[in-house]
Amino acid sequence: MPTVVDPSTRSASYRLARTSTEVFAPAVFAALLPVVVAVHSTAPALAVGLGWGALAVLFCSVIPYGIIWWGVRRGQLTDHHIGVRAQRRRPLLHGLVSVLVGLALLVLLGAPRPLVALVVAMFAIVAAIGAVNQVWKLSAHAAICAASVAALGYLFGPALTPLLALIGLVGWSRVRLGAHTVGQVIAGTLLGPLVGAPIFILLG
Structure with missing residues (x-):
């Protein structure tokens, strides 16, 4: 079982873990990555890329995480990270439906092929997470x-290798917070x- 960490803890490591968990949350990646991929795919037509990215973000991030925040406000979910495994099924299903609708549009x-490939990969990853979370x-x-990070590395090459540190930081933060x-x-x-990577590469 994860170690329970007292929320009143105010150590520097706890604050760093809390900040990292929020700044690099799934919702953030789901909001930024489609825009990056769309702009990269339509360059130099920046406005076109931003438009496609905004459409993808609406269905892959805004609507799914809006549903989660609404659940928190109504008391149906304990927190916006859905720390209680038993509460994850419904928000994940709603998120999958939203992504599927966005993908169809x-x-x-x-839309640019790489963006479509990204959304398919996102759908597959969320579905896999949802399946595993039924039991673990x-x-x-x-x-x-x-x-x-893998998708960005594929698009931009070795120059983004330092982003691998984010994986370690995010993983450490989840353990440090007892999540x-x-x-x-x-x-x-x-x-x-x-x-996600095979889907993104093969379809993109």
Whole structure:
């Protein structure tokens, strides 16, 4: 079981872990990565890329995480990271439906192929996380972070190798906060790229 950390802790390491967990949360990657991929795919037409990216972000980040925040406000979820495994099924299903609707729109409207590939990969990763979380609390933070770093590395090459440090930082933060065990973080770190990378590369 994850180690329970007293929320009143005010050590520097705890504050760093809390900040890292929020700044590099799945919602952040889901909001930034589609824009980066869309702009990269449509360069030098920046406005076109931003438009496609905004459409993808609406269905891959804004709507799914809006549903989560609404659940927190209504008291149906304990927190926006959905720390209680039993509470994850419904938000994940709603998120998958939203991503699927967004994917259909992107395909029908003729979105850039790499962006469509990214959204398919995101759908597959979230589906895999949801399946595992029915029986075990795998780290979604680690999975999304690792998959996002892998996608950026594929697009921009070795220049972004330093981003690998983010995977370690995010994994450490989840363990430090008592949200996951080391094993759950490692499993998430492996699942994200293993599920997402082949899809992104083959379809993109």
